[in-house]
Amino acid sequence: MKQLISRRSFLKAAGVTTAVAAVSLGAPAASACYPGSFKDITILYTNDVHTYIDKKSPELTYAAIAALKKSYQDAGKNVLLVDAGDHIQGTAYGSMDEGASIIQLMNAAGYDVATPGNHEFDYGMARAKEVMAEADFPYLSSNWVNLPLGNRVLPDVKYFTIGGRVIAFVGITTPETFTKSTPAYFMDKSQSRYIYDILGGDDGQKLYKAVQKSIDKAKVLADYVIGLGHLGVDPSSSPWTSKEVIEHTSGFDAFIDGHSHTKMECEWVKDLSGKAVALTQTGSYFANVGEMTIKADGSIATRLISSYEGSDSAVADIQNAWVASVDDMLGEKIAVADTNFYISDPETGKRRIRMAETNLGDFVADGIYSYFNEVEQLHCDIAIMNGGGIRADEKAGYWTFKTCKQVSPFGNVACLMSVTGKQIQDALEFAARFAGTEKENGGFLHVAGASYEIHADIPNTVQTDEKNVWIGSATGTPRVQNVKIYNKASGTYEPLDESKTYALAGMNYTLRNLGDGFAMFDGAELIKDYVSEDYLVMSTYAMTFGGVDAEGLPHLTTANSPLADYPGYLLDYENPYGAGRISIL
Template sequence: MKQLISRRSFLKAAGVTAAAASMAIGAPAASACWFGDKSDVTILYTNDVHTYIDKQSPKLTYAAIADLKQSYQDAGKDVLLVDAGDHVQGTAYGSMDEGASIIKLMNAAGYDVATPGNHEFDYGMDRAKAIMKEADFPYLSCNWVDLRTTLRVLPSVKVFVRGGRRIAFVGVTTPETFTKSTPAYFMDKAQRKYIYDIQGGEDGKKLYDAVQKAIDKAKLLADVVIGLGHLGVDPSSSPWTSEEVIAHTSGFDAFIDGHSHTVMENKQVQDASGKAVTLTQTGSYFANVGEMTIAADGTITTKLIPTHEGMDAGIAAMQTSWVNTVDDMLGEKIAVGDSDFYVSDPATGKRRIRSAETNLGDFVADGIYTYFNEVEKLHCDVAIMNGGGIRADVPAGDWTFKTCKQISPFGNVACLMSVTGKQIQDALEFAARFAGEDGKENGGFLQVAGATYEIHTDIPNTVQTDEKNVWIGSATGTPRVQNVKIYDKASGSYLPLDPGATYALAGMNYTLRNLGDGFAMFDGAELIKDYVSEDYLVMSTYAMTFDGADAAGLPHLSSANSPLAAYPGYLLNYEQPYGAGRITIL
């Protein structure tokens, strides 16, 4: 029997680009057909789900989102379902198969289009591209460019015909992806030059120009133009925030955003022409699904929906099966936490680990430090861990492998390098460049083990960086980071850092070898040992080495039970949410 090929498969086989296909199928010329009377169109939207798929009804899941979309369709309404990025990484449910099951759930839920967030690149460039091919829906980005060809990697625009009108989505990816993912993924194999760019520019102009070009294209094809961006509104993301992009361009009717995890039902932002543009974002972790309505008269309204009673039975079964599989793999109890461990500030609820010390930051860094000193039996002077790599508060109680995987879900691998004291100083200075009461969050803020340091926030930052916020040179003025001390096992004391001395520094390959968060000062450093263990396994091993086993044989995670308690004078205080006082901010 003759095998028939679908139109979509034919287009792929014939080499027709996704952009050309979308224009041919979804955006006929104005003269090609008459669209009739206009009716309301509903756009359901999600952002920053981060693989949180284990919630129970009526809380939101992909099964609930699918049922919600179907309910609109059953009522005869026109509906689209879109996502603004960061959906394949965040918990063990994403990382255990590098997002494959999440994409299957999104396919089943009926997503129509998405834009990649920075965390879509966390499993490497090859995997990021594979994920986008596995999706039944197109990904869009107007500013992700292959520098070898100067062409966009993805289509910039996708047009849908709904409700008697043409609706165009313009995809925008945050230029912060370079440092909030792994810069090495965007470079050649030798890590000598970038072969991909996510256009931004130090002043934002490259980003604004790329977006305006895509808007202009969309306006030729559509009646309504909607930004689908992963940019956010955090001041730390300036000049690449969604508000700044809207203010420096003209032509958007609305903008669905992500990245900053902001709950923003509807904010009116003026574009460059003075027109008010609707900006919206759902928060994160399926806290809400957004509902945007384009009325027959063109009016745009939005609301956020926190729960939905119904669910698609088939998708619910897929979710439950994968959740149970992961839980079975990682559900073994390994320890008991005697205290709450914090990413956030318990007094304010705000995330702290990217700007100051916390007890969980100490714990994770201590795990790396202990792994090399006690498990690998290699000399390690200092361990560092970027705050952005520590993702979840942990309440007192049982710890499992899954607990550690939720804290560190990235799959980075620990390594040990021989570096100079000056390189350590440069790293701490670079990490602290935004610190201070009015400073910006920084995923590269360094939690430390085997070291102490001060940050003098009254001293201006003079670290040299390029337009992608990658380190290119030491501070040119007085350093903000001072009084750095390194723990000396022989004397049981912390001794001043010697810039000319050599130290054994441990951390994740993300930071030490792959330019993660922009740490380029270790280029050329001697590698002592690499690929020893994955991040969550390093942490799990540390937890299992504690003393104080209970009747069930589980060690208890307290300062007194840590193997580092045997190190005279070593700073430990897991009972204090703000840590042991290793980092002093003045």
């Protein structure tokens, strides 16, 4: 008994939270931590929700998950609710107030702890920190550090005493955040040096060591240590995947993951000591909520729940009011699409936008190109758009401002820069470094006013640093060849001249903020910046189409595009795979 009291005092001094289940009338009170008195512990978990809150019962929403948690509590069960990142960005419901309403919903739903995903940084570093301060629950990260000292920005471990045990969560943030968010956000104002690091390392060792240090710390007090990571299992994320972290550390009992949008009820992965660790992930967009049970006998089981009929009325009221407000703000019809526009391959359903041309990739790039040439009346030779910035398939039918916000939700703004042909070649080569493989790349470039070939059989020799930021041209034979720039005067596509200067348009994310690692534009001359937000550029393009019907709505077809008047311009929106601007050989 003395040992028990001593341990409790130690836990309290260490800041360990005691989570007591809400007990319904007549249920037994929570028992003390005597041998044999352990109770089942339930951990509900979400990941990659990406602000998809406009769903109806029985589909999952924050209101449903709040009710699910409360139902466990009312039954006298011990329950925690956690999130593995990417919850404030993805649709207009996140971007219209930079995540404020999403955090309000998560607070009301009763989240206990979360880890930041890469998209928690999409509104800038200052806003990321504000979001984490607005949350009633703590954010954890063992590998996000301040420079040059290397001290952590966030706590790395959160403890809960629940069901007679101590559970510790260790937070982990993907090092891909640098390039999948905006590297400039992690630098000083002059963008001359990093003031934050998310430890990773070319071989993953910096990440593994940081995580192991936090595991060792957690195990001093905890009976169970659970990873709460935004890492994913995609090969493109290697050596920073959750599986690799488990395999190169020892001490995790389970790992709740995110980032790769993988539906994984449970996969047992052996750690460095040979112990099997339960790895799980729910998918994305509230397709499932995970339920992990640490049973009284110490075993761990997981399952995925795809629907729930219950709904917490208070959370639902917040949710419905915000959805209605955004829908009202962005609901005006602006065009009619006579064809489907794709980010995915209509035959396989796989996301294609990050590895090859699609008609929506062409459309978004054309919108930027047209905006500078037709609206701003500035000369623009070529426009580029990163595939990771194009987020949703859109079916034929009415388009609204909200439609465009769903496709382009990031709030980036368009800019125009004077660059050399060599910089264009470097950008295309860097963007194509994974083409021809199954590896997705958010930096894959869709183009307007240009065409190019990718020779996938030629090895990639682009030089990058450990954060996958470009640091030098290809050292071998270029994979990208036969780059051509459209000349309106002649109606032809002419070979790129690396010594010539071109007017290049795109989003500041790519051209100015090192987004996806595009650093080759450093020193380029800015012609015009901050002309319009991404979804408004797209909306403007849609509204300039011809074929106006009785409702006064333009029809989005190839023939109705203002660019159809450009002689010889490559244009084919009816083809899901685009107009043939990008050839992968």
